[in-house]
Amino acid sequence: MGKSIGSGTIIDADGTILTCAHVVVDFQNIRQSSKGKVDVTLQDGRTFEGVVVNADLQSDIALVKIKSKTPLPTAKLGFSSKLRPGDWVIAVGCPLSLQNTITAGIVSCVDRKSGDLGLGGTRREYLQTDCAINAGNSGGPLVNLDGEVIGVNIMKVLAADGLGFSVPIDSVSKIIEHFKKSGRVIRPWIGLKMIELNKMIIAQLKERDPMFPDVERGILVPTVIPGSPADRAGFKPGDVVVKFDGKPVETIKEIIEIIDDRIGKRMQVVVERSNKERVTLEVIPEEANPDM
Numbered sequence: 001m002g003k004s005i006g007s008g009t010i011i012d013a014d015g016t017i018l019t020c021a022h023v024v025v026d027f028q029n030i031r032q033s034s035k036g037k038v039d040v041t042l043q044d045g046r047t048f049e050g051v052v053v054n055a056d057l058q059s060d061i062a063l064v065k066i067k068s069k070t071p072l073p074t075a076k077l078g079f080s081s082k083l084r085p086g087d088w089v090i091a092v093g094c095p096l097s098l099q100n101t102i103t104a105g106i107v108s109c110v111d112r113k114s115g116d117l118g119l120g121g122t123r124r125e126y127l128q129t130d131c132a133i134n135a136g137n138s139g140g141p142l143v144n145l146d147g148e149v150i151g152v153n154i155m156k157v158l159a160a161d162g163l164g165f166s167v168p169i170d171s172v173s174k175i176i177e178h179f180k181k182s183g184r185v186i187r188p189w190i191g192l193k194m195i196e197l198n199k200m201i202i203a204q205l206k207e208r209d210p211m212f213p214d215v216e217r218g219i220l221v222p223t224v225i226p227g228s229p230a231d232r233a234g235f236k237p238g239d240v241v242v243k244f245d246g247k248p249v250e251t252i253k254e255i256i257e258i259i260d261d262r263i264g265k266r267m268q269v270v271v272e273r274s275n276k277e278r279v280t281l282e283v284i285p286e287e288a289n290p291d292m
Contacts, residue, residue, distance in 0.1 A: 007093030007140030009075045019139030021055040021062040054179040078148025080168035091131035093140025105131035126165040127151045133164035142166045186261045188285035191228020195220045213272035217250040218242045233283035243270035
């Protein structure tokens with residue numbers, strides 16, 4: 001029933017195409033998030049019926065499969081972690097149904113937070129570029145000057161020129177691994193709201209509360225969700241996490257990488273509390289509700 005149009009990238013000679021979930025999935029019917037059919041037109045004009053084999057609505061990433069009797073060209077995936085603001089990039093796709101269009105720009109920000117864009121739900125990070133991106137570009141590749149795919153173009157800001165956002169390819173590669181391993185993306189959940197601390201924030205907090213933990217870095221826990229694994233582990237609002245699973249941590253990203261997909265595994269967490277109290281807690285991540 002869908003009438004949307006988008007772009008994609010062949011990433012495997014077996015006909016696997018990387019694209020956006022919102023291009024190929026009916027969001028009104030979330031449970032039917034895969035096995036749908038889509039029309040695929042290649043750059044050389046050949047047409048295929050594609051099957052949506054995997055789709056993750058939270059990250060907006062999907063894989064489509066086509067069957068070709070002849071070998072298909074494939075794009076090489078790069079590493080978005082190597083990007084720096086100012087690097088030149090190219091967006092490839094079919095904006096406004098205009099096939100085979102490329103636009104050039106620079107990377108404006110390498111880690112734009114989903115919260116900065118007013119997007120709720122799971123914390124995500126995007127590449128921000130000033131490449132011209134329009135309807136139809138969704139799912140198309142963001143490419144570096146070596147011809148490597150370093151992002152998947154996903155959205156623009158309405159009524160704003162020069163603001164386009166892409167999912168970093170490092171995140172996409174992890175999602176693809178989840179698809180291969182489990183057929184879906186597994187997201188651990190412990191039930192903490194977290195804020196990264198620096199010297200300026202710590203100084204402000206100590207001004208308000210002289211009993212604030214004596215730390216130089218760490219992650220503040222302002223809220224613990226009732227009934228969550230963190231709540232059962234004994235976390236309290238005001239705790240400052242300094243070690244997670246034996247490793248010192250300063251950023252939320254480090255905690256996410258440590259937890260990875262280790263659901264049901266016990267992890268030791270060291271927190272600092274007021275009155276110079278240091279406590280070791282044991283938390284067991286659960287799988288997040290996909291509808292959260």
